[in-house]
Amino acid sequence: xxxxxxxxxVFWTLFTPGTFWLLIFFIIPLAxxxxxxxxxxxxxxxxxxxxxxxxxxxxxxxxxxxxxWKSIWISVLATVFCLxxxxxxAFGICFVPVRWKPLLLLLVILPFWINLLIRxxxxxxxxxxxxxxxxxxxxxxxxxxxMLYNDGAVIMGLVYVYMPFMVLPLYATIERLxxxxxxxxxxxxxxxxxxxxxxxxxxxxxxxxxxxxxVFIPCLGSFxxxxxxxxxxxxxxxxxIERQFKSAxxxxxxSALSFLLMYVTFAALALRxxxxxxxxxxxx
Amino acid sequence: xAEPIIALRNVTKTFPGGVKxxxxxxxxxxxxxxxxxxxxxxxxxxxxxRMISGLETPTxxxxxxxxxxxxxxxxxxxxxxxxxxxxxxxxxMTVADNVAYGLKVTGVPTEETKRRVAEALDMVKLTxxxxxxxxxxxxxxxxxxxxxxxxxxxxxxxxxxxxLSALDAKLRDEMRLELTRLQENVGITFxxxxxxxxxxxxxxxxxxxxxxxxxxxxxxxxxxYEQPTSRFxxxxxxxxxxxxxxxxxSTPKKLVCDARGLGRIELPHDGRAAGDIAIAVRPEKLKxxxxxxxxxxxxxxxxxxxxxxxxxxxxxxxxxxxxxLELSVNVQNDSRVGGSGVERGQKVWIxxxxxxxxxxxE
Amino acid sequence: MAETLKPGSxxxxxxxxxxxxxxxxxxxxxxxxxxxxxxxxxxxxxKRGVVWRGFTWDNYEKAWNNVALQEALLNSLTxxxxxxxxxxxxxxxxxxxxxxxxxxxxxxxxxVMALPIVIPEICMGVSLLLFFIYTGxxxxxxxxxxxxxxxxxxxxxxxxxxxxxxxxVRSRLxxxxxxxxxxxxxxxxxxxxxxxxVILPFMMPGLVAGALLAFTLSLDDFVITFFTSxxxxxxxxxxxxxxxxRGVSPEINAASTVLIVITVxxxxxxMKLQAPQKTGEG
Numbered sequence: 001x002x003x004x005x006x007x008x009x010v011f012w013t014l015f016t017p018g019t020f021w022l023l024i025f026f027i028i029p030l031a032x033x034x035x036x037x038x039x040x041x042x043x044x045x046x047x048x049x050x051x052x053x054x055x056x057x058x059x060x061x062x063x064x065x066x067x068x069w070k071s072i073w074i075s076v077l078a079t080v081f082c083l084x085x086x087x088x089x090a091f092g093i094c095f096v097p098v099r100w101k102p103l104l105l106l107l108v109i110l111p112f113w114i115n116l117l118i119r120x121x122x123x124x125x126x127x128x129x130x131x132x133x134x135x136x137x138x139x140x141x142x143x144x145x146x147m148l149y150n151d152g153a154v155i156m157g158l159v160y161v162y163m164p165f166m167v168l169p170l171y172a173t174i175e176r177l178x179x180x181x182x183x184x185x186x187x188x189x190x191x192x193x194x195x196x197x198x199x200x201x202x203x204x205x206x207x208x209x210x211x212x213x214x215v216f217i218p219c220l221g222s223f224x225x226x227x228x229x230x231x232x233x234x235x236x237x238x239x240x241i242e243r244q245f246k247s248a249x250x251x252x253x254x255s256a257l258s259f260l261l262m263y264v265t266f267a268a269l270a271l272r273x274x275x276x277x278x279x280x281x282x283x284x
Numbered sequence: 285x286a287e288p289i290i291a292l293r294n295v296t297k298t299f300p301g302g303v304k305x306x307x308x309x310x311x312x313x314x315x316x317x318x319x320x321x322x323x324x325x326x327x328x329x330x331x332x333x334r335m336i337s338g339l340e341t342p343t344x345x346x347x348x349x350x351x352x353x354x355x356x357x358x359x360x361x362x363x364x365x366x367x368x369x370x371x372x373x374x375x376x377m378t379v380a381d382n383v384a385y386g387l388k389v390t391g392v393p394t395e396e397t398k399r400r401v402a403e404a405l406d407m408v409k410l411t412x413x414x415x416x417x418x419x420x421x422x423x424x425x426x427x428x429x430x431x432x433x434x435x436x437x438x439x440x441x442x443x444x445x446x447x448l449s450a451l452d453a454k455l456r457d458e459m460r461l462e463l464t465r466l467q468e469n470v471g472i473t474f475x476x477x478x479x480x481x482x483x484x485x486x487x488x489x490x491x492x493x494x495x496x497x498x499x500x501x502x503x504x505x506x507x508x509y510e511q512p513t514s515r516f517x518x519x520x521x522x523x524x525x526x527x528x529x530x531x532x533x534s535t536p537k538k539l540v541c542d543a544r545g546l547g548r549i550e551l552p553h554d555g556r557a558a559g560d561i562a563i564a565v566r567p568e569k570l571k572x573x574x575x576x577x578x579x580x581x582x583x584x585x586x587x588x589x590x591x592x593x594x595x596x597x598x599x600x601x602x603x604x605x606x607x608x609l610e611l612s613v614n615v616q617n618d619s620r621v622g623g624s625g626v627e628r629g630q631k632v633w634i635x636x637x638x639x640x641x642x643x644x645x646e
Numbered sequence: 647m648a649e650t651l652k653p654g655s656x657x658x659x660x661x662x663x664x665x666x667x668x669x670x671x672x673x674x675x676x677x678x679x680x681x682x683x684x685x686x687x688x689x690x691x692x693k694r695g696v697v698w699r700g701f702t703w704d705n706y707e708k709a710w711n712n713v714a715l716q717e718a719l720l721n722s723l724t725x726x727x728x729x730x731x732x733x734x735x736x737x738x739x740x741x742x743x744x745x746x747x748x749x750x751x752x753x754x755x756x757x758v759m760a761l762p763i764v765i766p767e768i769c770m771g772v773s774l775l776l777f778f779i780y781t782g783x784x785x786x787x788x789x790x791x792x793x794x795x796x797x798x799x800x801x802x803x804x805x806x807x808x809x810x811x812x813x814x815v816r817s818r819l820x821x822x823x824x825x826x827x828x829x830x831x832x833x834x835x836x837x838x839x840x841x842x843x844v845i846l847p848f849m850m851p852g853l854v855a856g857a858l859l860a861f862t863l864s865l866d867d868f869v870i871t872f873f874t875s876x877x878x879x880x881x882x883x884x885x886x887x888x889x890x891x892r893g894v895s896p897e898i899n900a901a902s903t904v905l906i907v908i909t910v911x912x913x914x915x916x917m918k919l920q921a922p923q924k925t926g927e928g
Contacts, residue, residue: 004749010837011747018740018759018808025805026762026770029777033769036776045779088669096661097300104670106917111677113913115866117883118902121890122680125687128894132683135697163677179658180372183339186359186657187366188386188437198389202376221766224868228890238768245772245873255776258769265765298654334656343654356650358657 037255044249055256064240068260071236074151074226075219078158082166082215083208085159090170090207091200094177105171112164120228123157124148127229149231157229158219165218166211173207174200206276213272217265237261287351288312289440289473290336295345295355297331305331306342307497313441313475313490318467320488321477324520328497330445333477337443338362350440360389365434366443369450371426373418379429380405380414386437404436407466424455435470444476448483460487481521485509493517514646518564525570525611526644527563534558539643545609549583553643562644567614569640572601572626577635584635587611589626601626603634685906688899705900715901718885724793725871725881726864729803733864734857736804737811738849744812745819762806763813771873774802778874788876795879802874803864810863811856818852858916862909 004011037055039047058064093104111119126132127147134144147153181203185195201208223238230236237257244254290313297306306328313319321329334340335347338359347355354362365386374382383404387397405411408428418426427447434442447463448456464487467474478484484491485505492502493516501513512518515526529543539553543563551563571577577584587605594617601613611634615626626632655662688706692699709715744756762770778784778798787797822845830840868883875884882905889898 002747004747007837011743011749014739014743014746017736018743018812021736021805021808022759022762025774025777025801027758029773030769032780033773033776085673088666089673092660092666092670095658095666100661107674107677110910110913111681113862113866113909114681114906115868115883115902115909117866117868117886117890118684118906119681121886121894121898121902122684124890125684125894125899126680160677160680178370178372180368180370181374182658183359184366184368184372184374184433185385185389187337187339187364188389188433189360190385190389191360192657194389198385199374203374217764217766221768223768224887238766241768241772245775251776254772258772261766262769269764338651338657340656341651341653356653358649358651361649 033255033258036252037259039252041250041252047252055253056260058253059256059260064257067235067240068237070151070234071220071238072264074155074158074234074236075216075222078155078162078219079166079212079216081155081159082163083211086163086166086170086211087208090167090174093167093171094174108167108171109164116161116224119161120157120225123160124228127153127156148229149233151230151234154226154230154234154236157225158222161225162215162218165214169207169210169214170204171207173204173210177203209272209275213268216268220264221261286315288348289315289317289350290475291346291348292332292336293346293348295332295335295342295347297328297335297340298343304497306335308345309497309499310345311492311499311502313473316471316473318464318474318487318489319476320484320491321475321494322481322484322491323479323494325479327494329477329479329494332494333366333443333445333475336441336475337364337366339366363440364443365437365439365441366445367427367430367434367447369446371423371430371450373426373429373433375418377417378414379410379416379418379421382418382429383433383436386433400436404432407435407469408432423450424459427451427459431466435466439472441473441475444474446477446479448478448480456483463487485521493520495520512564512642512644515562515564515644518562518642518644523567523612523614524564525567527565527609529561529563531558531561545605545607546583546585549638551638551641551643557643557645564642564644565636565640567600567612570611570613570634570636572603572613572615573633573635576633579635581638582635583638583641584633585609585611586631586633589628589630589632592626592628603632605634681906684899685903688896688903690896690899692896705896706904709897709900709904712897712901714880715882715885718880718882719901719905721793721796721879722865722882725796725799725803726861728793728796729800729807729864730857730861732800733804733807733811733860734853737808737856737860738815738853740808740812741815741819741852742845745816745822759809759812762809767806767867767869768873770806771802771870774798774805774870775873784876788878795876798874798876799871799879799881802870803867806867806870807860807863811860814856814859815849815852818849818855822848855916858912862912865905865909 035049036047038051038053039049040052040054042048059068089108093101093108096104124131128134129144129146129148131147133147137143137145177200181199182195185199186192190198220236221238222236223242226234226236226239227242230239237260241254241257241261244250244257248254292312293310295306295309296304298304309328309332321332323329331340335342335355336349338354338357338361342355345355346353350363374385377385380401383401384397387400392400401414402411405414408431410425410428410432413421413425418429421429427450444463448459451459460483463474463476476484476488485508488505490502490504491508493500493508495516501508501517503511508517508521512521518524519526527543527546529541529549532540532542532548534540534553534557536554536556537552539551539557540548541551541561541563542548576586585605587603587609589601590604590610591602593600597617599615599617601615603611603613605611613634651657652662660666687698689701689703690698691702691704740759744752744759749755775784778787783798787795789795790797826844826848827840830844831837835843866883867881868887871881872884872887875881880888882901886898886901889895
C-alpha cells in the first residue's frame, strides 16, 4: 500500500467522488435529521431548532416503549428461528458431496435476489384467510384459520425473508472449519452430540455472531414486513417512523425515533466487534 | 504367541465414484510394535489408518482390534487414538483443556483427569505451557500437545498420520528420536503413516509398503532395503540401479543371465527365474577404479563419467557404460583433498560383488 | 451399545443421513412453495385467485396493458440502469482508493463508508426525504420532464449501492499481485497504461459482480424509494405495494412473475459469467 503523499493526483482523483457522494447524500442528511430530532414542530412542514429533548423523552412514553420492546423481541425471536433453521442447512451443505454444493447454495441464495415485496406478497397469498394453506386445511376439515395480521405472521415473514443472511455466514465459517477438529473430538471419545456442543459450536461462533447481526439489524428496522403481514396488530418501530413522515407529519419525533433505532444498531455492531476481538483465537 | 493387537482381514474401501483406495488388504500388527505404513501419496495408507481409527469405514472386510471386529464401530468407541497431520489441537481451549478433553467427554473423574493430564504434559515436557492457547505455540509444541492428548487416553494403539511432515528439518530429526523413545517408554503399539522412507526406516520396527491400495511387502527396515521383493520396492526404498536382464539358465542356487551393458553374468539366487527380469544394485555397493579389477568373481564394466555431484560426505557419480546403461555410484569422500577423485569425462571401471546384486522377478 | 456405522460411510458423512435429506426437502419446500404458487396462479383464470380454474395468459395481457404498471416498470429499469452505472464507477474508484492508499484516519473512513450498508434502510430513507424537502429538490424535481424527475431516487440509490460495489471490487483487488503492476511499470508502461492494461482487466469480474449487485439492489428497493419518490414518480415495487394494499389479484401475480424471471435469469447469467474467470486465476 502506498502512502497518500506518494501520488497526490491519483489520491485526490480516487478520493473525491465517493467521499463527495457519501458526504452530500448520506452524512449531511443524517446530520440534518439529527438536528431535527432536537427541534420543535412549528407548522405542518416547518420545524425550528430549539435543542429540546422532548422528542426523545416522548419515545419513552409507555405506548412507544412498548412498541420498541415488541420490535426488539420480535427481532430476537425471528433471529433465533433463523439460526435454528439455518445452522442445520449450512452444516448440511458443507457435508454433502461437492457436486451438490453449488446447486444447494444457489437454492438458498436465489430467494434473496427475488424482490422483497414479491416474496412478502407471495406469503400473503398463502396465509390469508382465503389463502392456499387454508384451502388445503379445508380439505381435511380444518379451519379456516386467521394466520395473518399478528406477531406470529411478522416473525414468520422475517424468518422467510432474512434466512439467506444467516445461512451464508454460517456456511462460510463451517466450510472453513478444519474437519480434523471434529475427527479429533470423535477420536478422543466424544459422542456426536458432545463434538457438536464442545467443538463445532464454539469454533463456528464467529459465523453465528455475524449471522445474528446480519439478521437482527434488518429485522429491527423492518417496515414492509410488519406493515403487510402484521397490519394494525403488530406494529414495529419502522411503522411508527413511517407514520411520522407519511401521515402524522411529526418530523422531529420521527427523526428522534430513527436515531434511537440507529443507536440500537450501533450497539449491536459494537457488541459484535467486542465479541470478535475476544474470540480472536477461535477464528482460524 | 500373543494374539495380534490389530488384524486386518480382506479390508476394501471403495469411494463413491468407484475409486478403490484400499484393495483387499490383510495383515497383522503385534503388541508393542512400531509399525509404519509407507507409500507414495494416494497409495491408500492414510485411508487404511483412518479405517483403523474409525474415521472411515471399510466397504467390506474386518478390522479386528484387541480380538474384536470393530470395522463399523464409531471412532469414539475404539481403543485407538490419533495424532493428526495438522495436529487438530482445539484452538479455543488451553493446552491443559485439550489434553483433558478426551477424559472429560468419557466421564473420567475430575481428580483422576487432573493427575493424568499432569503426567501426560510432563511426559511431553509441556507442563510450563499448560495454560497457553495453541495460537501462541510453535508447530513442534502443538504436536506435543496432540501427542499428550492422545496418549493420556491410554489407547491400545496410537495412530500417527504423517506426524513429522509439517515440521522443519532440524525439528523433524529431534521428534523422530523422541517418538521412538516415547514408544519404548509407554509400551503401546504405534502405527505411523508416512511417505518419507527415511522416517519409516529409522523409526519403525516393521514397515508395510503400499502402492495402489495394496500392500506390496511387509518386512523389517533392513530386510526391505536389502531384500526387496519387487522392482517397485527396490526403487521406492533408497536409490538403486535397475538393469534389465534376460535369463539364460536357472538352477536352484545359481542364475545366469544376459544383462544390459554387462553381458553374460552369474548371480547367486534361490529359486527359479525365467524370461525378462531386473537386477538391482545399490549405488553404495559399487566401486570405481581406474583400471580393470583383477578379481575374477566380480561383475565389472567400463564407462565414462557423465556427472559428479558433491554432497560433502559422499559424491554421487553417474557413469555411462555400454548399451547406454547409466549407473549411479556413491563414493565416500574419505580424504579432505581431491573429493571423489574422479572427474567428468574420465574413463573408469565399475565393479561389485555378485552377492550384492538383487534379482527381481516382479 | 449397538451404535454402528454403515459400511463405507464415515462418522462425518452427514450428507448421507436421512434426517438431513428430510430437512433439506422441508426447508426448500417452505422457501419455494409460496413463490411457486405465486407463479402458478399467475396463469389462473379465476379472478379471486384461490381455486384453480384453468390455464390462461390473460393476466399477462392485462398486466401488460396496464399503463400505470408499464410506467412503473420503465421507471424502475431506468433508475436501476443509471444508478448502476454511477454506483459502479464511484464504487470502483472508492475500492481502488482504499486498496491503494494508506492515510490518516483510514479505519474511521472505512467505517463511515460501511454505514450505508449497515444502518436500517428506513433511517436512510427518511433522512434523504428530509434532505430533499429542505433543499427544495423534492419540489424542483417533480416539475422536471422524464427521466429527470427520477433524479432524487437515482441519487438515493447510488448512495446505498456504491458502498456495496466498493466492498465487492475491493475484495477482488485484495487478490491482486502487486508485482504484476511493478512488472508493467518495469517494462515501461505509465501509471495510466498500467491501470488500463493490467489492473482494470483484473478488476473486471469484481466490477461485473458489483454492477449486478447494484442493479438488483436498485431494482428491488422499496423502502428508500418509498420515501424519496414524489407522488408522480412510481417505481415497480412501490406500485405493487399500493396494489397489494387493495388486495390480491392474478394481475399482480403475472407482473411479479415477469420480474422474478428477469432477476433469476440475470442472477444465473452473472454466476455463469463469473465462474470461468474465477477458476482461471486459481
